Amino acid sequence: MIRSLAERAIRGSEEFTVRPFLPLYLPGESIQLDIVWHTNGPSTQPLTVKIVTFPEAQPSNRSVTTAPVPLSQPLVLPAPNMKGLHIIEAALTGGQQGPRPLSLRLLDSG
Numbered sequence: 091m092i093r094s095l096a097e098r099a100i101r102g103s104e105e106f107t108v109r110p111f112l113p114l115y116l117p118g119e120s121i122q123l124d125i126v127w128h129t130n131g132p133s134t135q136p137l138t139v140k141i142v143t144f145p146e147a148q149p150s151n152r153s154v155t156t157a158p159v160p161l162s163q164p165l166v167l168p169a170p171n172m173k174g175l176h177i178i179e180a181a182l183t184g185g186q187q188g189p190r191p192l193s194l195r196l197l198d199s200g
Contacts, residue, residue, distance in 0.1 A: 104129040108139070108180040111164060121167040127159050127182060137184040143167060146175040159184075 104127070111122040125139055137159040144152045151172075157165050159182060170176050 106180075106182045108141075108178070110178075115169070117173065118169050120169050121178075122164040123167065123178070123180075124164050125157070125159065125161050125180070135184050137182060139165075140181045140183060141165065141167065142179040143170070144177055145170065145172045146177055148172070149177070 107126045109124045141155040
């Protein structure tokens with residue numbers, strides 16, 4: 091346990107954020123996500139972000155998108171095909187650590 095804590099301390103801090111450009115999207119509007127990953131040192135392995143989206147009322151109706159990190163521009167997801175609250179889950183995978191999950195909730199005003 092002490093060894094893993096020491097290795098983590100040597101790597102330093104990291105920041106993984108996923109933010110929608112808008113707080114509310116109109117029907118038919120694509121969702122743009124700003125994905126940011128900052129760390130004190132470079133990753134020795136490629137990193138990927140896995141984005142899962144689904145309507146809150148139908149969690150089994152999932153859509154999965156993956157993209158390499160870092161991104162040079164916002165990630166654009168297709169417009170939801172249902173009205174209402176949609177959940178966006180993001181996980182950063184690869185590198186020396188396991189997945190780093192993150193969850194967002196977006197409302198389609200349609």
